[in-house]
Amino acid sequence: xxxxxxxNLDRQKTVEKLSKETFDLVVIGGGITGAGIxxxxxxxxxxxxxxxxxxxxxxxxxxxxKLIHGGLRYLKQFDFWxxxxxxxxxxxxxxxxxxxxxxxxxxLPLIENGSYGKWLTxxxxxxxxxxxxxxxxxxxxxxxxxxxxKLEPLLPKKILKGAGHYAEYRTDDARLTLExxxxxxxxxxxxxxxxxxxxxxxxxxxxxxxxxxxxxxxxDFEISSKYVINAAGPWVDELRSMxxxxxxxxxxxxxxxxxVFSHEKLPVKQSVYFDIPDGRMMFAIPRGKITYIGTTDTNxxxxxxxxxxxxxxxxxxxxxxxNMFPKINLEMEDIISSWAGLRPLIHEDGKSAxxxxxxDEIFTSDTGLIxxxxxxxxxxxxxxxxxxxxxxxxxxxxxxxxxxxxxxxxIPLCGNYGxxxxxxxxxxxxEVFERIKSDGFTEYDAWFLVTNYGKQTDTILEIYDxxxxxxxxxxxxxxxxxxxxxxxMVLTPMDFFIRRTGRLYFDIxxxxxxxxxxxxxFKTIFKTGDxxxxxxxxxxxxxxxxxxxxxxxRA
Numbered sequence: 001x002x003x004x005x006x007x008n009l010d011r012q013k014t015v016e017k018l019s020k021e022t023f024d025l026v027v028i029g030g031g032i033t034g035a036g037i038x039x040x041x042x043x044x045x046x047x048x049x050x051x052x053x054x055x056x057x058x059x060x061x062x063x064x065x066k067l068i069h070g071g072l073r074y075l076k077q078f079d080f081w082x083x084x085x086x087x088x089x090x091x092x093x094x095x096x097x098x099x100x101x102x103x104x105x106x107x108l109p110l111i112e113n114g115s116y117g118k119w120l121t122x123x124x125x126x127x128x129x130x131x132x133x134x135x136x137x138x139x140x141x142x143x144x145x146x147x148x149x150k151l152e153p154l155l156p157k158k159i160l161k162g163a164g165h166y167a168e169y170r171t172d173d174a175r176l177t178l179e180x181x182x183x184x185x186x187x188x189x190x191x192x193x194x195x196x197x198x199x200x201x202x203x204x205x206x207x208x209x210x211x212x213x214x215x216x217x218x219x220d221f222e223i224s225s226k227y228v229i230n231a232a233g234p235w236v237d238e239l240r241s242m243x244x245x246x247x248x249x250x251x252x253x254x255x256x257x258x259x260v261f262s263h264e265k266l267p268v269k270q271s272v273y274f275d276i277p278d279g280r281m282m283f284a285i286p287r288g289k290i291t292y293i294g295t296t297d298t299n300x301x302x303x304x305x306x307x308x309x310x311x312x313x314x315x316x317x318x319x320x321x322x323n324m325f326p327k328i329n330l331e332m333e334d335i336i337s338s339w340a341g342l343r344p345l346i347h348e349d350g351k352s353a354x355x356x357x358x359x360d361e362i363f364t365s366d367t368g369l370i371x372x373x374x375x376x377x378x379x380x381x382x383x384x385x386x387x388x389x390x391x392x393x394x395x396x397x398x399x400x401x402x403x404x405x406x407x408x409x410x411i412p413l414c415g416n417y418g419x420x421x422x423x424x425x426x427x428x429x430x431e432v433f434e435r436i437k438s439d440g441f442t443e444y445d446a447w448f449l450v451t452n453y454g455k456q457t458d459t460i461l462e463i464y465d466x467x468x469x470x471x472x473x474x475x476x477x478x479x480x481x482x483x484x485x486x487x488x489m490v491l492t493p494m495d496f497f498i499r500r501t502g503r504l505y506f507d508i509x510x511x512x513x514x515x516x517x518x519x520x521x522f523k524t525i526f527k528t529g530d531x532x533x534x535x536x537x538x539x540x541x542x543x544x545x546x547x548x549x550x551x552x553x554r555a
Contacts, residue, residue: 006191026210028239030057033383042189061174068378097454105165116164143164145157151165173377174499178500183414194216198213251344255299261291262290432450452502
């Protein structure tokens, strides 16, 4: 599979294509749901456009817990259907992108007066394995206290009774979203970021397209389409209101917060899913240089475009960690980064934020606008399948056209060129390290490249060989940037540092170190003026401050 040019340097041509051609389907929303729908629909033969008002994955889909997991806690709510579907999907998505969806064993400590007793945990994990069709070494194990402490010495000896040990998968949600979008390019999809839908166009009182404001060029244009899908995540209801169809069920937004620490400060040996004193559960997940923790689940009714981690969130999570890991004494100044995102759930009267179902639902308005909301990252592919099946039914009724069945479970995502299993990914990491170690790079650097880009790392290394100068570290980052600009629609430094590389979350010091050379590279490539560079610099400083400074005198 070759890299397809996908660049904002060609933005004018993309806008012209969108405005002059008629599409079968316009997808509104460049998060994981919209990305999955665009790939599913285009692979079935539909002519698909996708528009996103900000950058791809800039909403919920870069701010999850970054797990492709089966939702063990939904067993407690007797939501067996959801556990079965998302549990089964873990293995499918891992197969599609084993460099991005990485096996991650999870430890569930059993403590005195905890949420999970030994017998119920054993039964629950067994049911979990059956529903999720788990096989081989990934099947759950029940551990005695000594075995649990051997795996994770930081656990509380006094109250620990044992542990469950089971399989999950870790990912980078923003990159998973992007690789779905890029794979859709292979089937002719036309995606565009920074394209804000301002209204719908209608024909015979039916939605027949969208009116779009090009946030970059400042122009207005229309996209004509047979069908429109609203997959805007937390903004779904705004678009339903624009369509005068916000009736019946509505969204209920909840906020999930994550904090990041250096691995030295929170040196867990593996991922842990543990009790919080208030009866909830949370994760501690090691990832490269860091360990991150989360999440909260609180109602949210503020500005959806600016979701912050506040001091109360941080205190709550740190207190929970210190309670479970008595040898650790985390403090506010230990936080090195953070993120907060919104869950677009379906409102149910009388239920708290944590009790709301994570199932997705599809709404169709009288004008034909199809909206999808709810759901989990893990289930994105099945959500897309159900949504496109709705389009397929309409196509058959309206145009006597029959679509193919969904086969996205057999389409490898971009970056997966020849990886059959995770062992092939590990072998490739070793190969990449052998190629770059003589230039002073570490095994971590090889791991970072491969688990972000997969086999696309070859292209980045080719660019690096052409541009490298005295500072190899900076040259490699510039090579990543060139790749992002040419093949991943990078438009701003925030796109690069946050959503394409995850550096703001997982290696925030590298943002500080690389800021100036990356800004200079933007200036050269985009021929950007000094004022824009200055504005971007200020935005980056603000982002660093908001994500990492939790001192009590924070403005």
